Amino acid sequence: MWPENTQVLVVEDDQATARIIKARLEMEGLKVFSAANGVEGLELLHHEAIDLVTTDLMMPAMNGFRLVQEIRDLPPPKGRVPILLISSNQNEQDMIRCLAAGADDYMTKPISASVLVERLWRMHQRTFSAG
Numbered sequence: 001m002w003p004e005n006t007q008v009l010v011v012e013d014d015q016a017t018a019r020i021i022k023a024r025l026e027m028e029g030l031k032v033f034s035a036a037n038g039v040e041g042l043e044l045l046h047h048e049a050i051d052l053v054t055t056d057l058m059m060p061a062m063n064g065f066r067l068v069q070e071i072r073d074l075p076p077p078k079g080r081v082p083i084l085l086i087s088s089n090q091n092e093q094d095m096i097r098c099l100a101a102g103a104d105d106y107m108t109k110p111i112s113a114s115v116l117v118e119r120l121w122r123m124h125q126r127t128f129s130a131g
Helices: 015-027 038-047 064-072 092-101 113-130
Strands: 007-011 031-035 052-056 083-087 105-108
Touching (some): 015 113, 052 064, 064 083, 064 092, 083 113, 105 113
Parallel strands (some): 052 083, 083 105
């Protein structure tokens, strides 16, 4: 299903959630890089060929909104990497803010692993078919 060597950056400050996401994505054959906050995530993005990003909204050091904005300020192709922003807040305002910040998709916790994979696949397909 996934192209060989597809790499995903998971930016999540909750270690248990990060482990669950990482394990599920690795079951799909994806290579997963983990970061505990946006600062670490941005650093990894600079040094690795990341194809997709998932990031929590509320994190220490640099939150998800700021991380999305920092990524979007990078030159292509890194600045156009598909980003899925994840929030524990289930309100329409957060979704609108996430998408306005430049995220490609938004989902709320608790995370369904199968929905997460489906959303990432859809983002990957849109990017692949667009260019």
